[in-house]
Amino acid sequence: MEKLIPLFNKLQEVLISANISHIISLPQIVVVGSQSSGKSSVLESIVGRDFLPRGSGIVTKCPLRLKLVKSQETHEYGIFKHIPDTFFDNFDDIREEIKNRTADLVGNGKSISTKPIELTIYSPNVLDITLVDLPGIVKISVSGQSNDIEQSIRNMIIEYISNPDTIILAISAANNDLANSDALQLAHHVDPNGERTIGVLTKIDIMDRGTDAIDMLNGAVFPLRLGYVGVMCRSQEDINRNVTMKKHLLKEEKFFRESPVYGRYADRLGIKYLTMRLNKILQTHINNSIPAIKKKVHDELEANLEKLKEYGEALSSRDAKTGVLLSVIQKVAKSFQENIEGKNVRNVTEELMGGARINYIFHQIFVSGISKIDPLQELNDQKIRTAVMNATGLGSSLFVPESAFEILIKSQIPRLHEPSLNCMNLIYEELKSIMSKIEIPELERFKKLKDAVSEVINQLLASRLKPTRKMIDRLIDVEGAYINTHHPQFIGGSKALVTAQSQLRPAAQEPLIDKSILPQPIIQKKKEETIMTSSSWFSFRAQDAPKSDQEEEKIPEKPKISFDFVGPPSNLQPSSKMTPEEKEQIEMIKILIKSYFDIVRVNIGDLVPKTIMGFLVNRSKDELQRELVKKLYKEEQCDELLEESDGITQEREKAHEAADGLRKAIHILNEVREYKISE
Incomplete structure (x- = not known):
């Protein structure tokens, strides 16, 4: 036992010489x-x-x-x-x-x-x-x-x-x-x-x-x-x-x-x-x-060896530098791909990461978001009625004009455009975030290389935004280019009519007839009156009308009637009063718009994520390594890109010194063990 204190004094001297006495505390x-x-x-x-x-x-x-x-x-x-x-x-x-x-x-x-x-x-x-x-x-x-x-x-x-x-x-x-x-x-x-x-x-x-x-x-x-x-x-x-x-x-x-x-x-x-x-x-x-103490010394030695592994050896030859550069490029591309595919995600129980976050954006943010869009939010009954009247023109329609429905549904489809672009931008930001979280020791060792890699990836991602947006624009355009009323999931006119009628009146009720719209005498026997119809642009005045029935018999001549042109107002709106038939037409159009918008909503909810994956995510993932090699793997750039960050050289020397001291400490501790056994 007498040798314990001298051996520990020797151990302490070793630890002090290696500048790690503050790490390994001795009695x-x-x-x-x-x-x-x-x-x-x-x-x-x-x-x-x-x-x-x-x-x-x-x-x-x-x-x-x-x-x-x-x-x-x-x-x-x-x-x-x-x-x-x-x-x-x-x-x-x-x-x-x-x-x-x-x-x-x-x-x-x-x-x-x-x-x-x-x-x-x-x-x-x-x-x-x-x-x-x-x-x-x-x-x-x-x-x-x-x-x-x-x-x-x-x-x-x-x-x-x-x-x-x-x-x-x-x-x-x-x-x-x-x-x-x-x-x-x-x-x-x-x-x-x-x-x-x-x-x-x-x-x-x-x-x-x-x-x-x-x-x-x-x-x-x-x-x-x-x-x-x-x-x-x-x-x-x-x-x-x-x-x-x-x-x-x-x-x-x-x-x-x-x-x-x-x-x-x-x-x-x-x-x-x-x-x-x-x-x-x-x-x-x-x-x-x-x-x-033995456990602490062994743990510290392993930690220092791991540091040395991260720091790597000093690069002296050109071949060594180009080899490291190519290795980093391959590691970055592989890590980027594996993070998206969920093969190399850490802290899996803490939060969604990588591809899981992309999937969440598609289904919980985008699809859930567009499912909440009300296709009739910007269409009230008056606007629908106006569209129907404009589509009818001079005539009158007993049924809903197809052109009115098409005009209205085409005006609603573009409402899916902005959420689609927002989805694209969220995925773009997520891809940048994935890159920023890539942990490769060489990137910490070579700060200039890390910055260059980030710049190349950001440029690649940004370059994929334009074709992705263009494709999304086309998806919205083609949905509005042709309204397929023969789509198997579209409700159709007859079903819409039945649905509308069931919503507006009970089945046992008599057909809706508004007697107020029946024809009425235009001219009544009065001294003077003005008559104006809801769709007329003209007014007329009866002049020299007979004051009584007796006087009328005495007048052989027809009354003289003069017409004054008034013209329509600058912003002509239909009367706010609607007939039952008009209400039925409006309800039918609402049902048709909802039915067809749901079809388009499903299409966009399916095709936009596919577009983003095909044009942005997969293309970026597939082209990353080739782009990094193209932009960075140049002999004239090796020295600059692989210039070690400030302090790395000193940290490597400290780690070497500590590792040597810890190895000596283990040898001394083994002497203590051997002595105790001999006792």
Whole structure:
């Protein structure tokens, strides 16, 4: 088991080098505490050397990732990741380098940085542990610090300790109330059940007389599953007197062993026990995390290999470029065809796509739409009556004039034209939408090629609109060119008459006769009157008419009658009063119009979708590949069309780097497995 931590340190180095450490989270211990909690003293005691910068205010301004590696060598030294070729065997120099690196990352101000300093210390006197020291929690900002520095530090701490693979080392001063511990409050925020938090109680030796930390150490105040460890920090006096860490650890051991309060717990107190406890916790946590880490590494490797497949290899030769160009053309044409035919549709349960949407437009939008058109919507009884009278001319008709019916039905057929064109336009837009949703990796890789392909397809679709519209126009025209009254589904005159009569009167009722239209005397024996018929353009006046019967006998001469020409009005309309025969005629024509319009409606509902499929959809589908080859497959265009999009080269390099790192990570994880088996 001792090899687990070194192997995971090696694993972490591989992931960091491949820039994927943020993707694969590894178990680590994060140190959290306030500025006055004794956090730095605990870390230095674990290392056994003074190496951290000290001073007032915020000294730790960025994360310090500290790896302790137990070495077989007799001397101790440290290596910083940002200067890996420099070995520091003087820990005062390590302290200065931490200051210098902090200044580089943060500047000379009093702000903080999230970028970590990475330091590895090799020593025969340490156990393998990886610790991340974070800036101390502050309550308020001081002069020169940003107003939000308190929140910035808290946000940084939360980001680190929210990782479920992280062990939280919460440091609190024993001489303060644990309920007010900033470290424990933040730990409780992300680990409410205390499953992965270990508490460290510092300054036990300077608690008020008569008080002790037994209840806190036993978890009675703030319970944690991993428990608490009490330690004794070096005093400022010891630091000023340069008391060595070795002497301090001996002093701590003596304090706990000889204490009447803590003596019986001495084997579970102090820095030495804390170090062993952390080492054991980290090993156990790593061991439990191995299966999940392996799965994550394998999943990420597959994802990166898929990215590399999408990016493809860099194209250097002309033959390679022309090959890719032809392959893209074939893929686009095939995808366009399969989307229309429903062979390559994704998210099939979410919404209608491709050919299914075209079918929906034909039957649910177009056919359903034209079925709702009322063929008599623009024809009222007066208009029909006028048409009949105009078709009759000077004569009168006992039956419905065929010419009147033809004129009226021909005026209604063009109402199907606009819905037919709307259907064509909807299909046109749907075809463009199908193209826009084609997903081919090369099109994302080569943006100029994608734009060129879209342009060719749009031009092809637009070119098919004109012949499609022309054919639709002809369909409407031919329906009006000849009114086939012999059509087997046409109701016919006799049936229409019977239907009209049944709608206008009951079967037992006498025939409709309007006595008001019977002939009446034109001239009556009055002194003077004017008579006007409904269809006459003339008026006449009786002059010198006899005043009485007696006077009439005395007048041998005929009355003189004079005629004055009046002429018709400019907009002559029939009288609004209609005879029963006229009502019957109008009803017959309505029935005939409805019957024949339904025949035309069915024809158009069938032929317009066929026309759109034949002239627009199928022709576009069949001609697409040939058109793409004709417009794009040119040697002089290859370099321009296959110019990679901005960032693709960099993304390919990142994917290669990540894939290499993940392969190395898998190899390291296999070493862990092999070691465990040998145990």
